[in-house]
Amino acid sequence: MDIKKKLEYQSNYWYNDGLKRAQIQDMTGAIASLRRSLQYSQSNITARNLLGLLLYGRGEVAEALVQWIISRNFQASGNIAEYYIQKVQSSKSELEVINQVVKKYNQCLQYCSQGGEDLAIIQLKKVVTEHPSFLKAYQLLGLLYLHTEQYGKARQVLRKAHRLDTTDPITLSYLHELNRAQKKKAVSIKEGKEQPAVSYKLGNETIIQPAQGVRENSPMFTIVNIAIGILVGAAVMWFLIMPAVNQSKSQEANESIVEASDQIATQKSEISALKKELEGYRTKSDEAQTAKETAKSTQSSYEALLDVTTKYAAGTESNQNLASTLLSINKDSLGEDGKAQYDKLADSIFPSVCRRQYNRGIASFDVKNYDTAVEALAMVVKMDEEYDDGNAMYVLAQAYEATGDTNNAKTYYQKVTEQFSGTEMAEEAQSKLEALNAAADQNAANQNAAADQNGQGAEDSSSQEQDTTE
Structure with a gap:
């Protein structure tokens, strides 16, 4: 058997393995087997078309289209990949929805990196509603629920992700972490309910009494302690605090008279100083506003420059749009x-x-x-x-x-x-x-001449009216 036939045999073997795994919803294993099949034979269009279907089923529409387009390049006629491509491209609304869903998912990743888990959860709910087969969105939503200790919702979302792909390692690891976190929480709740016993000595014997009895009598002890505290506080206020308060009020009245006299004497000088200080603050405020506007302009320029750099490197924007953005930068x-x-x-x-x-x-x-x-x-x-x-x-x-x-x-x-x-x-x-x-x-000369003519006409009309009146 020559090398070419060996490669084709291996490619078909891994294709059959991927097909079996796909039939039992083992999407991760199926995708791995199909990629391995294509390593042995790039022109195995059957394996490539199936790989595109599996990627499409996981919500990765762009990658699915890539596989189908490559398949069509290997065999243009009689290739079912052409049907898949036309089916996707014929529904512009669906493509637009998928495009928006991917943008929202990327925005959720930014929210997570900035600590905005609540905003990310709200956005991801919309994503999985608009695109129910988007596996990565389910996984991220389940992770956020797990991080915020909403274990019931996390289990519900991760089960949906598990149904989409029963062997995805990320989903399985999240489910394992969810089970561990729920067990840990159950243990902590159980330990929190246990009450320590109360022990004391009676003669030579140690008496151990449950804390329940202490809790039953605790309201009475609390009321007695409050009553005693009120009585002691009233006595302290009457005999110690009130005389000191009266003396303090008299002293404060005398001091306020002296302070008022000093304030009146220095009022004019303080007003003048405040006026000068106010002028200084106004000057500083103008300088700060100018600096703020400069900083804002600099920030906007760097953000636009970074955006152009990123899009030019990725090739996702036309040169004309990039040029327009560059021209807008200061x-x-x-x-x-x-x-x-x-x-x-x-x-x-x-x-x-x-x-x-x-x-x-x-x-x-x-x-x-x-x-x-x-x-x-x-x-x-x-x-x-x-x-x-x-x-x-x-x-x-x-x-x-x-x-x-x-x-x-x-x-x-x-x-x-x-x-x-x-x-x-x-x-x-x-x-x-x-x-x-x-x-x-x-x-300009014509306009001036017209204006002069209009002025002269008005004067003649005024003179004529004056003569008629006389």
């Missing part, structure tokens, strides 16, 4: 390391985004879709003002002029003339800038 609020990381990300992300947005902006400008051209080219210029030797900035100025936004058009025409002086493009930008300025001056 780079000046970052430290040296932060600026270095910003520049590193910008060098990796901006070039491709600039190329796509520049092509989009030029195409939109050519078909006179000036608003879209402004949107795309403005983003390009923010990333690189000198892109395409300044042509991006020059076309942006023209797009602004076409939309009637002459202020921005003048701004970018002026930048082109300053940054690319000596070029034909700079000369054209200067001509357009002079034309816009001339048009603005002419418009």
Whole structure:
């Protein structure tokens, strides 16, 4: 038997083992056997399709889709994996629910790391309701119930997890810990109910009496002790405390008169000092507010930079969205390391985004879709003002002029003339800038003339009315 047949034999052997385990709800063992089967033969699509079904049954939809897609790549036609993929993808609402469920589950993990077990429990209840086969959610919910000593609820949740996978080691370890904790609690309750006996000597003999008798007589002893305490307290107050209180009141009255005189004498100086102190506090308050706003801006910038770094490494976000986030960061609020990381990300992300947005902006400008051209080219210029030797900035100025936004058009025409002086493009930008300025001056002159004419007309009308009255 050659090596290829041996590998196929081993792969089929472990597939059959996985199938047997799946039939008795041994999902963990079945998944392990099927993965081992695929180690011997990656192209065993039967094993891979079954593995995808088991993962889907445990609520791991994304991993199931990965297995089915790989299976389809090995055999495109006559593969039941195609049916599974279409079945999942055809229900967009189900995919959206699963996506939201996974996000909520990840949020619960954050709650747990921050000590928010109550919030995590509430969220996980919604997760298992929306996705009843999500094994990991049941396990985490059972663990939280176990941690908060809600043993009844923990057992109910872990039993559901056990029904999904009868041999999952995590579920089994939680059930073992639950049984141990319940036994420990039962023992502590039983020990707490036992009452120590009371012993005393009578002559040469030691008498041992249960504590129950003492508890039965304890209310009477308590009442007697309270009565005696009240009588002793009243006597002490009448004979010792009251004379001292009267003397203290007289002394306090004399001292208050002296203090009032001193306060009146120093009132003006204290008011002046308080005014100066108040001004100092106001100054410090303004400085503290400024520092607080700076710290908030710095925190927001670092959080956004960390978010871009994470998403870029994971490849879960488009470069255009990452570029938009980078452009929103206040780079000046970052430290040296932060600026270095910003520049590193910008060098990796901006070039491709600039190329796509520049092509989009030029195409939109050519078909006179000036608003879209402004949107795309403005983003390009923010990333690189000198892109395409300044042509991006020059076309942006023209797009602004076409939309009637002459202020921005003048701004970018002026930048082109300053940054690319000596070029034909700079000369054209200067001509357009002079034309816009001339048009603005002419418009202002026309408005002034119209205002003067309206004023003169009003004066003539007033004079005519005065003559008629006379």
